[in-house]
Amino acid sequence: MNFGNLSGLVNGTEQVVFDYEVPFGTNVIGGGTASASSDNGNVPANAFGAYNINTYWRSLTESPNGAWIKYDFGAGVTKTIRALKLNSDFNQSYKFGPFNFQGSNNNSDWTTVASLVDAVTANEPLGDKTLSFANSTAYRYYRLIGTGANPSGTGTVIYNTIQMSESGPETSISTGNILNGDEDGWYTIIVRHVNGATGAALGVQFNADTGTSYGYRGINSYSTTVEDWAGTGATSCRIEPTSPASGICQFSISRVYAKSGSVRLVSTLSTGGLTGTTVNTISSSGSVWNNTADNIVSAQFTTGQANGFGIGSRIIILKPNNFTNGTPTGVINTPYIQGSWVRLPGSGVVASDTTSVTITADGDRDVLYMISAEIVNNSGSNPSYFFRPNNVSTNTVYGYQYFQGASTTVNADRATTGITGIDFAYANNGTVTRSNVLLFAKSGFIRPALISRSNTISGTTVTNVACFGFSWNNTADNITSLVITADAAGGITAGSQIDVYALRPNG
Amino acid sequence: MNFGKLNPYNDAKISFPGFQRILDFTATGAESTKSLVVDGDTDKEYIVIIRDTTTLANNVVVLRLNTDSGTNYGLQWIDNTAGTITAARGVGATYIVSGGQISHTVHRILTPSGFIKTAFSGWVQYDSGTTVYRTQLRGAVWNNTANVTSFDFATPGGGAFGTGTRIIVFARRTQ
Numbered sequence: 001m002n003f004g005n006l007s008g009l010v011n012g013t014e015q016v017v018f019d020y021e022v023p024f025g026t027n028v029i030g031g032g033t034a035s036a037s038s039d040n041g042n043v044p045a046n047a048f049g050a051y052n053i054n055t056y057w058r059s060l061t062e063s064p065n066g067a068w069i070k071y072d073f074g075a076g077v078t079k080t081i082r083a084l085k086l087n088s089d090f091n092q093s094y095k096f097g098p099f100n101f102q103g104s105n106n107n108s109d110w111t112t113v114a115s116l117v118d119a120v121t122a123n124e125p126l127g128d129k130t131l132s133f134a135n136s137t138a139y140r141y142y143r144l145i146g147t148g149a150n151p152s153g154t155g156t157v158i159y160n161t162i163q164m165s166e167s168g169p170e171t172s173i174s175t176g177n178i179l180n181g182d183e184d185g186w187y188t189i190i191v192r193h194v195n196g197a198t199g200a201a202l203g204v205q206f207n208a209d210t211g212t213s214y215g216y217r218g219i220n221s222y223s224t225t226v227e228d229w230a231g232t233g234a235t236s237c238r239i240e241p242t243s244p245a246s247g248i249c250q251f252s253i254s255r256v257y258a259k260s261g262s263v264r265l266v267s268t269l270s271t272g273g274l275t276g277t278t279v280n281t282i283s284s285s286g287s288v289w290n291n292t293a294d295n296i297v298s299a300q301f302t303t304g305q306a307n308g309f310g311i312g313s314r315i316i317i318l319k320p321n322n323f324t325n326g327t328p329t330g331v332i333n334t335p336y337i338q339g340s341w342v343r344l345p346g347s348g349v350v351a352s353d354t355t356s357v358t359i360t361a362d363g364d365r366d367v368l369y370m371i372s373a374e375i376v377n378n379s380g381s382n383p384s385y386f387f388r389p390n391n392v393s394t395n396t397v398y399g400y401q402y403f404q405g406a407s408t409t410v411n412a413d414r415a416t417t418g419i420t421g422i423d424f425a426y427a428n429n430g431t432v433t434r435s436n437v438l439l440f441a442k443s444g445f446i447r448p449a450l451i452s453r454s455n456t457i458s459g460t461t462v463t464n465v466a467c468f469g470f471s472w473n474n475t476a477d478n479i480t481s482l483v484i485t486a487d488a489a490g491g492i493t494a495g496s497q498i499d500v501y502a503l504r505p506n507g
Numbered sequence: 508m509n510f511g512k513l514n515p516y517n518d519a520k521i522s523f524p525g526f527q528r529i530l531d532f533t534a535t536g537a538e539s540t541k542s543l544v545v546d547g548d549t550d551k552e553y554i555v556i557i558r559d560t561t562t563l564a565n566n567v568v569v570l571r572l573n574t575d576s577g578t579n580y581g582l583q584w585i586d587n588t589a590g591t592i593t594a595a596r597g598v599g600a601t602y603i604v605s606g607g608q609i610s611h612t613v614h615r616i617l618t619p620s621g622f623i624k625t626a627f628s629g630w631v632q633y634d635s636g637t638t639v640y641r642t643q644l645r646g647a648v649w650n651n652t653a654n655v656t657s658f659d660f661a662t663p664g665g666g667a668f669g670t671g672t673r674i675i676v677f678a679r680r681t682q
Contacts, residue, residue, distance in 0.1 A: 215637030228590040232637045257611040265611035286631020286642040374617040405585030405594025434625035454646020460581030465646040
């Protein structure tokens with residue numbers, strides 16, 4: 001029997017049970033007046049109106065350093081601003097680099113609410129950038145004032161829109177009592193964590209247990225260092241190593257064995273400190289909640305810092321559906337079940353030797369992609385394999401951090417330029433490579449990816465095993481295609497299996 | 508179409524391009540093997556989750572394919588045991604994936620015939636109190652190109668699985 005798309009619970013599948021993103025909230029701009037350090041006829045009020053690619057504020061001065069734009073909410077009106085959404089679509093070089101966001105109640109004495117950065121790299125993408133920060137003080141006047149050059153040099157400053165919100169970072173996120181570990185058995189937790197505070201490091205507690213009931217150990221790498229990362233008597237199952245700064249993106253997948261009767265163990269792959277094309281860390285870790293008795297009914301996510309979850313932080317939990325077994329119902333055909341991993345058309349075994357495979361995508365709808373690939377290489381060359389969102393091959397927009405084991409050698413390294421895609425595998429001629437990729441695809445923030453892979457497999461020899469954290473620094477473009485390609489002709493030999501799954505948590 | 512709950516389990520099949528659980532086994536302490544009929548050419552990929560409760564190295568769960576217990580498997584791993592990070596390679600192993608003593612492990616196995624079979628595993632192994640003893644990432648291979656028709660869970664020493672050890676297998680469904 002053929003159905004259309006299905007939503008509901010299907011026994012034996014893994015489906016989304018919790019999905020929360022820290023929201024930007026309402027843009028509170030309105031009813032006030034705008035001013036700026038200068039303009040060239042494109043007046044500052046343009047930046048506080050509705051988005052239009054042809055209207056913007058443009059400074060007259062040829063430097064972001066010292067340029068400012070201000071908004072006065074009006075007499076008797078104050079706002080506690082905790083987030084900005086900035087859009088500059090004129091040219092990627094014409095943004096603030098570092099700037100201070102300041103508040104005032106008399107238009108002369110200014111308090112720096114947050115020191116922020118818009119353009120991080122010279123090739124900063126166009127489109128929205130959301131920045132959130134702690135603030136508990138209400139002000140009538142706010143301004144953005146540049147404190148240095150942007151990475152592209154000393155151009156004028158252009159903004160199409162500047163939005164402000166009183167919603168901001170959150171200190172903790174709880175599922176509420178929606179879990180049932182004894183019935184569900186295990187959970188998959190995927191987190192895109194936008195740091196809201198310096199030093200924030202994600203952890204998860206169960207049943208609101210804030211005691212020293214947790215421990216962790218992992219392999220963490222940064223730059224060329226590989227290190228033990230461990231703790232006992234901790235107050236959460238740690239998912240991330242400590243992050244160096246606020247406003248930085250982290251990405252992780254954890255699998256929790258949740259059933260009571262023995263301690264609860266969590267296995268995690270996490271990449272952290274993503275900003276621009278810099279990936280600071282990649283780590284593989286395990287953690288424990290030493291409670292053996294209590295059924296898990298809830299999970300609480302913390303960072304150890306107030307306001308640790310910046311706007312855009314998103315937590316997705318999947319659970320298996322375990323109903324009481326009933327009478328088999330035969331075969332049901334459907335292309336899609338809401339909240340389940342669904343394999344996309346174009347996936348499968350490659351029928352003939354090829355150099356690339358293209359999968360149609362919609363990253364803003366699907367949110368997450370998972371790639372499982374076993375690539376056979378009989379091309380006569382030794383290619384690397386790249387996964388390119390929208391087939392972007394520019395060599396300045398990707399970065400990675402990795403660690404690997406090859407025979408008895410352990411090493412790690414980082415690259416911030418010179419990479420032409422998400423480099424997820426390589427295989428010498430006559431061998432096979434095996435990779436898993438998890439990509440957070442929704443636009444709005446840089447796109448992080450986690451890769452686990454083993455390369456150049458032949459006979460009973462696996463040459464190496466490695467983990468990568470990747471960054472694609474594009475925040476704006478919806479991902480409409482995923483291109484898997486080899487850098488040698490025919491590098492994807494017939495029989496290779498490449499499967500791309502989408503989650504589509506919202507249907 | 509929105510519905511309440513669908514219950515196609517075990518022998519029944521929901522045909523959609525995703526994963527469906529085909530085994531959920533909890534050891535009573537009496538079993539030393541557990542076999543599962545599969546069709547690797549149809550399903551092509553499996554996710555195996557093992558929660559191993561044994562404290563004995565010879566009683567951890569290992570997975571062999573098509574009852575092959577020969578030295579036809581290979582491993583490469585990077586490991587952190589009690590703070591010491593090492594890497595190692597094993598050629599001529601007798602299983603493709605394994606659990607560990609008091610461990611939680613997740614494995615993904617690709618199985619189309621015509622090519623060697625590969626797996627990728629993540630490990631966490633517990634000690635006591637709040638101490639995680641070991642974490643490991645492992646790539647593995649079975650050098651056989653035939654269709655995979657059975658998953659054969661066993662222990663290296665032939666003893667029983669630890670009581671409460673749980674094995675869950677998801678198969679990828681295709682349309």
